[in-house]
Amino acid sequence: xxxxxxxxxxxxxxxxxxxxxxxxxxxxxxxxxxxxxxxxxxxxxxxxxxxxxxxxxxxxxxxxxxxxxxxxxxxxxxxxxxxxxxxxxxxxxxxxxxxxxxxxxxxxxxxxxxxxxxxxxxxxxxxxxxxxxxxxxxxxxxxxxxxxxxxxxxxxxxxxxxxxxxxxxxxxxxxxxxxxxxxxxxxxxxxxxxxxxxxxxxxxxxxxxxxx
Numbered sequence: 001x002x003x004x005x006x007x008x009x010x011x012x013x014x015x016x017x018x019x020x021x022x023x024x025x026x027x028x029x030x031x032x033x034x035x036x037x038x039x040x041x042x043x044x045x046x047x048x049x050x051x052x053x054x055x056x057x058x059x060x061x062x063x064x065x066x067x068x069x070x071x072x073x074x075x076x077x078x079x080x081x082x083x084x085x086x087x088x089x090x091x092x093x094x095x096x097x098x099x100x101x102x103x104x105x106x107x108x109x110x111x112x113x114x115x116x117x118x119x120x121x122x123x124x125x126x127x128x129x130x131x132x133x134x135x136x137x138x139x140x141x142x143x144x145x146x147x148x149x150x151x152x153x154x155x156x157x158x159x160x161x162x163x164x165x166x167x168x169x170x171x172x173x174x175x176x177x178x179x180x181x182x183x184x185x186x187x188x189x190x191x192x193x194x195x196x197x198x199x200x201x202x203x204x205x206x207x208x209x210x211x212x
Contacts, residue, residue, distance in 0.1 A: 001034040002210055005186040006120075007179050009044045010097045013077045013088065016128040018183035018196035019120070020086040025202035033210050038108060039120045041101035041171050042182045045094075050135060052095035084199070086124075091131045100134040102163045103144070103154060105170070109163075111149060118147045 006022065008015035026035060045062075059065040065073070077088045100123050107116040122143045126132040132139050137158045144154040157163060174184075185193040185202075187209050193202070 001036055002206060003036045003038070003188050004206075005038050005040050005189070007040040007042050007174055007184040007186065008182045009042050010100050010123050010127050010134045011044050011094055012182055013073075013128055014196045015183040016086055016088070016124045017077070017080055017084070018185075019124060020081065020084040021196060021199045022185070022202055023121075024084055024199045025206065028199070028203050029206060033206060035206075037117060039104050039116055040174055041104065041167050042174060042179065042184075043097060043101070043171065044182070046096070046098065046171075048094065048096040050096055052093040052133065052135075055091050055094045058094050080196075087129045089129045089131055091127065093131070093133070095127075095133050095135045097134050098167070099137065099140060099158055101167050101171075102157055103140055105163045105167050106154070106157050107149065110153070115147070115149055119143070119149070122147055 004022075006019065008019065026037075029035075045058075056067065056070055059070055074088070074090070081088045104116055104119060104123075107119050111119075123134055126139065126143055127134045134140070137155075140158060141151055141154055145151050179186075181194060183194075183196060185197075187193070187206070191209055193205060197205075
């Protein structure tokens with residue numbers, strides 16, 4: 001069995017592409033390999049305010065991106081996403097994602113099989129595809145309900161400090177291990193693949209690692 005740790009942030013469009021590519025690679029592999037997939041927390045900017053900031057302002061202040069560069073990047077992501085079946089919509093704001101990471105941790109520890117993956121995909125679609133706030137409790141509870149998870153337990157987590165320390169410790173653990181950019185994929189806790197790699201690259205890498 002291969003353990004795959006997918007380290008990413010909801011705010012990261014490259015992470016959405018990387019996840020879509022990984023999903024397709026795993027579909028291509030099918031039952032040839034047994035996979036134990038886990039999604040790990042990483043915040044591109046943990047100091048983002050709860051109310052969020054305008055994305056154009058954020059990209060200009062952090063990366064000095066002009067309006068033309070931002071529009072060009074939108075076009076790139078839409079084209080790349082369409083190739084792998086992921087739709088990128090218009091995002092006007094960028095928000096803190098810590099609540100989303102706490103819910104992902106909850107599903108990993110308490111949820112039924114495959115629930116963390118379902119939640120991760122739904123969160124990516126909600127923000128990257130629909131521009132919804134991935135830190136808003138109502139938005140998150142709606143997503144939880146839509147994928148059939150325990151809404152009451154999710155509400156308990158989100159309205160308390162549940163899993164706050166655990167997620168912070170995980171973030172620090174991955175940073176201490178040298179993860180400073182996402183998406184990053186760690187296989188069997190020793191092999192690192194960074195960036196939104198193409199489907200065939202991921203598929204070949206997984207097959208090779210399974211035979212070592």
